[in-house]
Amino acid sequence: MDDRAKALLKVLIERYIADGQPVGSRTLSKMFDLSPATIRNVMADLEDLGLIHSPHTSSGRVPTPQGYRLFVDRLLAVQSLQGRQAGNLPSKLPTTDPSRAVSAAATLLSNMSQFAGVVLAPKRSQIFRQIEFIRLSESRVLLIIVTPDGDVQNRILFVRRDYLEQELIEASNFFNQHFSGKSFEEVRGALKKELSSLQVDISRLMQAAVETGTSDPDLDESVVIAGERKLLDISDIASDMDRLRRMFSLFEKKTDLLQLLDVSSHAQGVQIYIGGDSELVPLEDVSVITAPYGVDGQVVGTLGVIGPSRMAYDRVIPIVDITARLLSNALSHHHTT
Numbered sequence: 001m002d003d004r005a006k007a008l009l010k011v012l013i014e015r016y017i018a019d020g021q022p023v024g025s026r027t028l029s030k031m032f033d034l035s036p037a038t039i040r041n042v043m044a045d046l047e048d049l050g051l052i053h054s055p056h057t058s059s060g061r062v063p064t065p066q067g068y069r070l071f072v073d074r075l076l077a078v079q080s081l082q083g084r085q086a087g088n089l090p091s092k093l094p095t096t097d098p099s100r101a102v103s104a105a106a107t108l109l110s111n112m113s114q115f116a117g118v119v120l121a122p123k124r125s126q127i128f129r130q131i132e133f134i135r136l137s138e139s140r141v142l143l144i145i146v147t148p149d150g151d152v153q154n155r156i157l158f159v160r161r162d163y164l165e166q167e168l169i170e171a172s173n174f175f176n177q178h179f180s181g182k183s184f185e186e187v188r189g190a191l192k193k194e195l196s197s198l199q200v201d202i203s204r205l206m207q208a209a210v211e212t213g214t215s216d217p218d219l220d221e222s223v224v225i226a227g228e229r230k231l232l233d234i235s236d237i238a239s240d241m242d243r244l245r246r247m248f249s250l251f252e253k254k255t256d257l258l259q260l261l262d263v264s265s266h267a268q269g270v271q272i273y274i275g276g277d278s279e280l281v282p283l284e285d286v287s288v289i290t291a292p293y294g295v296d297g298q299v300v301g302t303l304g305v306i307g308p309s310r311m312a313y314d315r316v317i318p319i320v321d322i323t324a325r326l327l328s329n330a331l332s333h334h335h336t337t
Contacts, residue, residue: 001049008032008042009051010075013063017310020236022060065276065284068309072272079314093330098151101330103224105293105303105323110227112319115234115307116251117226118288119327120261127183131175133157133168141168148181223261225251228306236285236308246283261302264290270321274309285309289316291324295331303327 001009011031012023025039032039043061046052051067054060063071093108094100102121109117127148134142136156141163145153179187228251232238260280264271270291276284290304303324305316 001046005042005045006075008039009046009063009067010071012043012046012052012061013067013071013075016062017312020310022055022062024060027060063309065274065309068274068287069277072274072313076313078317093326095330095333098331101327102301103226105327105330106224106226108326109303109305109319109323110230112323113305113307113311113316114227114230115305115311115316116228116231117303118261118306119224119303120301121222121224127181129180132172133163135163135165135168138162231307234308236310243283243285247286250283260288261290261304264292264302264304266299267292270317272313272317276309287311287313289313289320291320293324293327293331295328300331 008028012028015023015027025036025043028034028043029036029039043052046067047054047061050064051070052061053064055062093104099121102119106117106119109119111117128145129148130146132144134144136142139158139160139162141157141159143155143157145155147153175187228248231247232244238244260273263280264273267290270289273281273288273290275281275286281288285308286306287309288304288306290302292299292302294300303320305311305320307316
């Protein structure tokens with residue numbers, strides 16, 4: 001592509017993003033001071049390259065997923081957040097509760113972009129600093145797990161016999177002396193060797209603690225989504241009920257989202273996935289912009305915005321970038337306090 005074709009493609013896509021109408025050669029000829037015939041020739045070349053196409057109802061052209069891809073990779077100038085938009089950002093997210101910070105980040109992404117905000121919540125720590133067993137009844141024992149960053153998790157163990165308080169203290173002390181700072185997976189292997197000297201019943205209690213520590217659903221990664229109903233206001237998506245159904249089934253399944261966010265957590269900085277061009281976004285006309293966030297420099301999750309491919313990328317990219325930094329700061333602050 002020569003510079004003229006690139007400039008024309010850039011203006012065509014920017015114009016289409018701005019007003020949603022197919023862009024014709026007459027409109028472009030006014031902007032470029034070129035004859036409509038010259039513009040038509042360049043547009044025909046862009047169409048042959050698969051970067052634009054003509055909807056059935058119009059003589060104008062709209063971008064293809066490949067056209068958007070080239071646009072965001074090579075032609076886009078990202079703006080920094082300025083003025084009122086930057087002023088709408090909170091200086092920080094809640095730092096006392098990591099789960100509140102995660103949901104606040106999803107809401108912030110949605111409110112700032114006017115699309116759906118999505119955050120892959122960090123896995124809860126499977127490493128414990130301390131545990132405690134407390135008797136609730138003949139058949140139930142409360143397991144309290146304190147993680148290295150001070151997060152307290154409670155689980156209920158269903159046990160086969162009534163345990164004396166002294167037995168539970170003994171089991172807690174054994175865990176904390178031998179395994180503090182280890183993961184439940186590591187403990188599982190070590191227990192097989194260590195427990196031969198303990199009573200069989202105490203051994204069972206500890207096995208139950210390890211099983212619940214490694215199988216608890218809260219330890220699995222979860223996706224927090226905010227503002228998905230805002231997508232109903234986007235005419236490109238809302239006018240096609242079939243597309244809307246597929247979009248909402250994507251939110252309900254969450255597995256595709258998990259895969260996408262998991263892949264993007266291994267990438268550096270802001271990533272842009274365009275439906276129809278990326279295998280990770282199953283819907284054409286939908287784009288996902290993501291960025292990883294971390295605790296003390298270690299990536300623990302990903303966040304992003306889901307919206308139409310016809311979105312103002314130059315506006316949404318900095319929103320995603322800054323929100324990732326805000327969430328990183330909030331979680332790192334919680335980690336150190």
